[in-house]
Amino acid sequence: MIIAAHAIKEKIRRKELYIVAMIGVLVLILFSADGSTISIAGKPITDYDNLAPIFLIMVNAICGALAIFLSLKTIPNEYERKTSHLVWIRGISQTRYHSELAIANGISCMLAEGIMFIGMILFTLMKHRQDQLWKLIPAYFIMALGIWIVSLLTSLLSIIFPGMVAGLIAAIVYLAGIFHSVLELFGNMVSGLVGKLLDIVLWIVPNLHEIQAQAGNIFTGSSISIHVIVKGLFIIWLLGLGFMIFKKKEA
Amino acid sequence: MLKCQNLKKSYKEKCVVNNLCFQVNKGEVFALLGANGAGKTTTIKMILGLVKKDEGEITLEEGMKIGYSPDTPFFPPFLTGREALNYYGKLQKIPKKELSPIITELLETVGLDDDKTKIKNYSKGMLQRLAFAQALLGEPDFLILDEPTAGLDALGRIEMMELIGRLKRSGKTILLNSHILNDIERVCDRGIIMKKGKTLGTWSKEQDYGGKSLEEIFVELVGAN
Amino acid sequence: MGNMKKIAYGAVGVILLFTTIFTGRTGLGEENIEIYKKALELQSKMEGTGFENFRLEDYTVAFYDGKNDYVIVNSDTEITTQKREPVMDTLVATAWETDGEYQVLCPTVEKLQGLVNMLMPAAQVQTTPEDTDSANTDNAYTQESHVATIWHEAFHCYQLTNYEQGIEKLIGAEDRETANVADTNLIVTEVDGNEQVVNLYKKEIALLEKAINEDDLDVVKEIILEYKQLDEERKEFLSSECQLAEAYYTVMEGTAYYVEELAYANLQQPEKQDDRTNKNVVWDINQTSANDIKLEPYTEGTNKYYNIGRAQCLILDKLSPDWKADYDFSRELIELIYEEAGILQ
Numbered sequence: 001m002i003i004a005a006h007a008i009k010e011k012i013r014r015k016e017l018y019i020v021a022m023i024g025v026l027v028l029i030l031f032s033a034d035g036s037t038i039s040i041a042g043k044p045i046t047d048y049d050n051l052a053p054i055f056l057i058m059v060n061a062i063c064g065a066l067a068i069f070l071s072l073k074t075i076p077n078e079y080e081r082k083t084s085h086l087v088w089i090r091g092i093s094q095t096r097y098h099s100e101l102a103i104a105n106g107i108s109c110m111l112a113e114g115i116m117f118i119g120m121i122l123f124t125l126m127k128h129r130q131d132q133l134w135k136l137i138p139a140y141f142i143m144a145l146g147i148w149i150v151s152l153l154t155s156l157l158s159i160i161f162p163g164m165v166a167g168l169i170a171a172i173v174y175l176a177g178i179f180h181s182v183l184e185l186f187g188n189m190v191s192g193l194v195g196k197l198l199d200i201v202l203w204i205v206p207n208l209h210e211i212q213a214q215a216g217n218i219f220t221g222s223s224i225s226i227h228v229i230v231k232g233l234f235i236i237w238l239l240g241l242g243f244m245i246f247k248k249k250e251a
Numbered sequence: 252m253l254k255c256q257n258l259k260k261s262y263k264e265k266c267v268v269n270n271l272c273f274q275v276n277k278g279e280v281f282a283l284l285g286a287n288g289a290g291k292t293t294t295i296k297m298i299l300g301l302v303k304k305d306e307g308e309i310t311l312e313e314g315m316k317i318g319y320s321p322d323t324p325f326f327p328p329f330l331t332g333r334e335a336l337n338y339y340g341k342l343q344k345i346p347k348k349e350l351s352p353i354i355t356e357l358l359e360t361v362g363l364d365d366d367k368t369k370i371k372n373y374s375k376g377m378l379q380r381l382a383f384a385q386a387l388l389g390e391p392d393f394l395i396l397d398e399p400t401a402g403l404d405a406l407g408r409i410e411m412m413e414l415i416g417r418l419k420r421s422g423k424t425i426l427l428n429s430h431i432l433n434d435i436e437r438v439c440d441r442g443i444i445m446k447k448g449k450t451l452g453t454w455s456k457e458q459d460y461g462g463k464s465l466e467e468i469f470v471e472l473v474g475a476n
Numbered sequence: 477m478g479n480m481k482k483i484a485y486g487a488v489g490v491i492l493l494f495t496t497i498f499t500g501r502t503g504l505g506e507e508n509i510e511i512y513k514k515a516l517e518l519q520s521k522m523e524g525t526g527f528e529n530f531r532l533e534d535y536t537v538a539f540y541d542g543k544n545d546y547v548i549v550n551s552d553t554e555i556t557t558q559k560r561e562p563v564m565d566t567l568v569a570t571a572w573e574t575d576g577e578y579q580v581l582c583p584t585v586e587k588l589q590g591l592v593n594m595l596m597p598a599a600q601v602q603t604t605p606e607d608t609d610s611a612n613t614d615n616a617y618t619q620e621s622h623v624a625t626i627w628h629e630a631f632h633c634y635q636l637t638n639y640e641q642g643i644e645k646l647i648g649a650e651d652r653e654t655a656n657v658a659d660t661n662l663i664v665t666e667v668d669g670n671e672q673v674v675n676l677y678k679k680e681i682a683l684l685e686k687a688i689n690e691d692d693l694d695v696v697k698e699i700i701l702e703y704k705q706l707d708e709e710r711k712e713f714l715s716s717e718c719q720l721a722e723a724y725y726t727v728m729e730g731t732a733y734y735v736e737e738l739a740y741a742n743l744q745q746p747e748k749q750d751d752r753t754n755k756n757v758v759w760d761i762n763q764t765s766a767n768d769i770k771l772e773p774y775t776e777g778t779n780k781y782y783n784i785g786r787a788q789c790l791i792l793d794k795l796s797p798d799w800k801a802d803y804d805f806s807r808e809l810i811e812l813i814y815e816e817a818g819i820l821q
Contacts (some may be wrong), residue, residue: 002338002341002342003342006327006338009329010327010329013327013329014329081325082321082323082325083325083326083327085296085299085301085319085321086319086321086324086339086385087342088299088300088301089299089300089301089317089319090339090342090343092342184542185567188542188565188567189565225499226499227496227499227500230492230495230496230499231496231500233492234489234492234493234495234496237485237488237489237492238489240485241485241489244482249303250296250301250302250303251296251301251302
């Protein structure tokens with residue numbers, strides 16, 4: 001995992017993660033200020049049990065977008081500045097090279113998620129709900145599943161497509177994933193060609209919403225679906241397979 | 252060591268390497284000569300497998316270790332030279348215990364003694380030296396050097412050529428790509444002169460060209476075409 | 477990648493694939509069957525509702541998961557399911573005519589949970605009863621809610637199967653299906669769009685609440701008299717079509733909501749606190765007085781008729797506990813109330 005370790009160091013040194021820290025702090029301020037600015041139906045939401053799941057949703061959404069941001073240019077940069085040459089000639093297979101870079105992306109995204117979760121820890125402590133702290137650990141790892149999917153997908157797309165195209169496809173898939181349930185609802189109402197197309201899209205796009213919902217279930221006390229977790233792991237495995245299949249023709 | 256037959260490579264409609272044939276023998280320093288755009292770097296990349304050839308055969312001796320110094324080297328700016336060599340050394344699976352002294356020796360060999368300077372503060376010449384050092388990791392049998400003296404001052408070029416000479420005497424085989432003819436004439440044994448992907452002619456140190464220098468031969472061939 | 481690594485990677489994929497398939501649901505999820513069983517267990521208690529021959533087991537219940545219907549097959553020994561093509565796409569439970577009978581058609585708990593998770597928290601924020609400055613988000617959709625909903629829809633099946641003529645008489649139509657009495661536009665424009673009507677409704681709801689919580693029947697009758705005045709004043713603003721629509725919703729949905737709340741109440745132990753804010757229930761269906769029942773405030777649309785109709789049922793429970801025995805849905809509940817209270821029309 002030498003390439004992965006090296007790539008993570010580079011990301012840390014390039015200060016990309018500090019941007020995440022700033023966003024995390026902003027989100028924390030948003031949630032933790034007394035007289036919270038979050039309100040629904042005209043009523044402010046202030047108590048922890050209601051805010052925590054909302055915080056999770058926001059953290060998940062931000063981390064997903066950050067996953068695209070952190071993962072999009074890593075592999076293309078290697079080829080643009082030709083550092084790939086010095087790796088290829090050392091007999092490192094493309095599968096290993098790209099996979100390790102993708103793993104570095106995933107770990108960076110988890111670090112970013114961790115920074116956001118520090119905000120959540122502080123928020124929990126500020127609301128004097130230390131009893132809820134332990135829930136953040138499984139919630140973190142469950143959410144990481146969705147973030148890894150977005151990161152790996154972006155990394156894979158960056159091998160196949162030019163930069164902006166890869167980013168655009170990743171963003172579309174990501175949005176479709178977090179709004180999967182909404183699209184399903186819409187799909188139930190629509191028939192004909194549009195309905196069929198939507199069915200296909202829903203089949204292809206991973207249901208990121210249901211993964212995030214499992215993290216929320218930890219806070220609401222609902223049961224966690226093992227099926228969703230295992231399915232998420234299987235999607236990660238499939239994406240990993242993609243790194244064996246899709247390769248660059250030239251360094 | 253290396254045999255290239257009828258190599259061909261095109262990018263879109265443009266043919267950049269056209270029916271190239273040459274052979275590099277063990278222990279010699281062989282040069283690819285030509286102006287910019289002659290196809291020298293593309294040829295090297297095809298040999299290394301960095302670029303796919305359209306046609307032709309490339310035969311490399313089996314089990315041979317290759318070291319490559321690129322023409323425009325890039326190293327992570329936040330690393331020092333030592334750290335960069337450490338990274339590539341690990342990729343090459345050089346044992347940890349052996350790696351540190353090897354790196355020390357290599358840095359001394361290429362004239363980069365300062366461990367503390369970050370690569371972001373390197374000059375072009377220093378980058379070139381570092382590229383050379385990483386090419387030497389793992390004691391390769393066959394060195395491929397793309398414009399090894401680019402960015403070096405006169406003294407640097409002399410030092411680099413002397414180093415290449417030492418490597419040759421130690422038994423290394425070297426394929427050298429350069430457009431600085433004086434350097435070539437000093438260290439190389441043979442070479443081919445290229446223009447627009449084609450071989451215009453060959454050159455050998457041992458051959459008598461009636462007192463003409465390599466530069467004169469080059470100008471004659473390239474000018475005629 | 478070495479062959480061993482490839483094999484190991486492949487093995488991991490196979491394990492994950494099989495685990496995904498194994499843990500995935502085929503057929504109807506167990507939780508839905510549990511919900512049906514819970515609903516069925518209430519039957520003996522719910523037979524005391526007083527509505528003649530109203531039994532859940534008389535009506536087919538089917539769960540819809542977005543792709544298929546799963547019809548519950550209730551034999552003596554076990555409960556199984558039969559898959560069929562979905563008869564309709566539904567996001568909410570409903571009573572639907574299929575195969576010559578009215579059936580309860582219900583989304584699966586997973587489908588509903590997904591909908592709730594997606595809409596949470598925006599759709600579920602409610603104000604606290606004291607209407608303070610903070611809001612709470614309601615909790616996730618519960619099994620008990622699902623059970624109560626099944627009873628609600630089963631009651632619709634009961635109404636439509638046995639009392640179609642009565643309903644037609646209520647709305648003055650020869651054919652209920654073509655009567656178009658369920659036109660919600662009338663409600664929106666004539667009722668919700670008229671501030672005077674809205675204000676009158678708010679007063680009426682307050683009076684209903686007062687009547688429900690009053691033990692003295694004489695006082696209840698006075699409240700009803702006051703209510704009647706407001707009711708007549710409000711109706712002057714409404715067209716006859718709108719009044720018929722209101723009558724339809726109040727009777728049909730009000731009685732079904734009354735049954736739903738009874739089912740919900742009977743799922744709870746009396747000593748336990750009610751989970752849902754603002755919805756205190758009658759714990760004992762034979763109780764003629766209740767403690768501190770609060771009605772939902774005025775809302776736009778047809779939801780208010782669920783509340784008002786149920787309130788009218790509760791008042792009728794006070795005035796005439798046997799009112800349900802021969803009620804055929806051909807008259808408005810408020811008419812019965814006036815009659816039982818001795819108030820002439």
